[in-house]
Amino acid sequence: MQRVLIIEDERDIADLIGFNLERAGFEVSKAHDGIEGASMALHQCPDLVILDLMLPGKDGFKVFKEIRRDARTREVPVIMLTARAQTEDRIKGLEAGADDYLTKPFSPKELMLRVQAVLKRSEAAPGSVSFEYGPFRFDKNDLKFYLDGEPVDLTSTEFKLLVFLSERAGKPQDRNDLLRTVWGYSDDVHSRTLDTHMKRLRQKLGEHAAMVETVRGIGYCVSSL
Structure with missing residues (x-):
């Protein structure tokens, strides 16, 4: 329970x-x-x-x-x-x-x-326990994130958002799909929620912030390496 x-x-x-x-x-x-x-x-x-x-x-x-x-x-x-x-x-x-x-x-x-x-x-993301993409490394068991080998403190929502985008790198993800997958709702009322989390996420990524791209009219995308 x-x-x-x-x-x-x-x-x-x-x-x-x-x-x-x-x-x-x-x-x-x-x-x-x-x-x-x-x-x-x-x-x-x-x-x-x-x-x-x-x-x-x-x-x-x-x-x-x-x-x-x-x-x-x-x-x-x-x-x-x-x-x-x-x-x-x-x-x-x-x-x-x-x-x-x-x-x-x-x-x-x-x-x-x-x-x-x-x-x-x-909950821990499904699939393989570990996933790496460029400078990013995700430990899905413990919801831990590492940037260039150094731990970075992400909330569970930020973790799920970044791993979802990274596993689909190079492919723009629609705003509604992100809201539905990560938050469980997809109406425009909550669009600011997504933008606020993306702003915080980029701040935590520091010099790698540019890897998370805004795709005008669509949503967001992690850039291809």
Whole structure:
């Protein structure tokens, strides 16, 4: 049974999320402030965290940084949840490395689809355990990425996005195909999600950033060697 930690100070919302998760077969735990939430995340090491940003004690971004900084929870996927609907907040969350972002009010059905999509893509990529392409080396078992032999810290979403493109190097990949394969949805509303992750990915690739090309009118492509 997969475990989900809900960090949400509005108890009725936390209970609604928890009810739907338990009905879907998940084990659920809840925290109602940032300090308690960060502690529970580090000690329980859940399979997924649903994290509200407006929390008493410690805000969601600080909690998220603690989760990502600790080796025990670095790879735990996080869905950020907030009443803030402004684009700037969504981008800030995604640039921080969140796996997905959902604004209130939301439908329980949409939340469950997001949960399932995030958990699915956080699993080790299928196929051979190791894959190499130019300066890139992927360890699919542990979701580790190496650039010129040196480890680079990628989120599970960034890892899946880069390995998907690298295994199809030289062939432009359509934006909708990337959204559907990596995130589980393909409508234009989420296009900024893809662009934000590509920006972060290029920053981490440093001098090799140019290998990830934007194909105007189509999507993205890892260049041929």
